[in-house]
Amino acid sequence: MPELPEVETIKNALSKAVDKANITKVSIFNNHFRKIIPDDFARRIEGAQVMAIRRKAKYLLLELSNGLTVIWHLGMSGKVKISDFPPENLEKHDHVLIETDKGTIVFNDARRFGMLTYEETDKLDNCSLFSHIGADPFDERLDGLYLYNKLQNKKIPIKAALLDQEIVNGIGNIYASEALFDAGIRPTRPAGELSRKDCGKLLESVRRILRRAIEAGGSSIHDYRKPDGSLGYFQNMHCVYNKTGQKCPGCTCNVAQTGGIKKIVLAGRSTFYCPVKQK
Ligand SMILES: [Zn+2]
Incomplete structure (x- = not known):
C-alpha cells in the first residue's frame, strides 16, 4: 500500500x-x-x-x-x-x-x-x-508532549499505536518498524508506558525515517513505482523491515546467540525489531 x-x-x-x-x-x-x-x-x-x-x-x-x-x-x-x-x-x-x-x-x-x-x-x-485524521507527522504543532498525552492509558503496543491514524496519520507498517528501531524502542512496549522523553525521541525518529524515505522516492515493495515508472529505493535503506535473522546496521549483538532481527505479528501486521538494541 x-x-x-x-x-x-x-x-x-x-x-x-x-x-x-x-x-x-x-x-x-x-x-x-x-x-x-x-x-x-x-x-x-x-x-x-x-x-x-x-x-x-x-x-x-x-x-x-x-x-x-x-x-x-x-x-x-x-x-x-x-x-x-x-x-x-x-x-x-x-x-x-x-x-x-x-x-x-x-x-x-x-x-x-x-x-x-x-x-x-x-x-x-x-x-x-x-474527520478522523490525527496530526500529520510534519505538522509543527505535533511534539513529544502531544504524543505523550495521546498515548496515556493506552495498553496497546507502541507499534500498534503508531499505526493508529487518529493519533498520528501516515506512519505505515514499514516506517513504524523502522522508526522504532531508530529510536531504540521495542515495538511490544505498552504505549502508555513511554515517557515524555521517549515520545520526543520517537517523534524525531519518525520524522527522520519519513524524510529519508521521501528523499529516496519511497520504498518499492509490492510493485510500487514512482509516477515516471522508476523505482523508489528506500527499501535498500531498511534497517529491520523484512530482515528476519540478519544483523541490524551497526549491531554488536551476537547473531548466533540472539537469532538476529526478530519478526513478530502485532495487531495483525508484520513487525521487525532487534532484541538487543530495542528496549
Ligand atoms: Zn541488532
Missing part, C-alpha cells in the same frame, strides 16, 4: 508535471472504486486549472481554479503514471485518464480500493473523509 513517503513522492511528481496546467479532457473507463466516481466528475473538472497540489494524510488534493478540489486516494494498489502525451494504448487497470495542456495523468488501480472524487474547496475542512 502506498504510504506517506510514496504519496508525498507522487505529490511532488504531480506538482512538477501539472501544477498550473489546464485540464482539457477526463476519460473514465471504470468508475467502480471503493467509492464510485461521481457521474459528473469529468464535467465538473474539465476546463479548470490546477492551482495547487497538496497532501492531506494519504490523500492527494488538487485544488482547482473553479472552487473545487479533487480528492484522490490510491488505496491498496493505486498507481499514478505521468506522461507528456496521452498514451496510445491503455494498459491493464488504467481506469482514469486526465489530460491537461502540460501532460497526462493516468490512474491505474488493479484492486480498485482507491478513490477519486471532488469537494468544494471551502468545505474541505468539514469533509467526513478527514
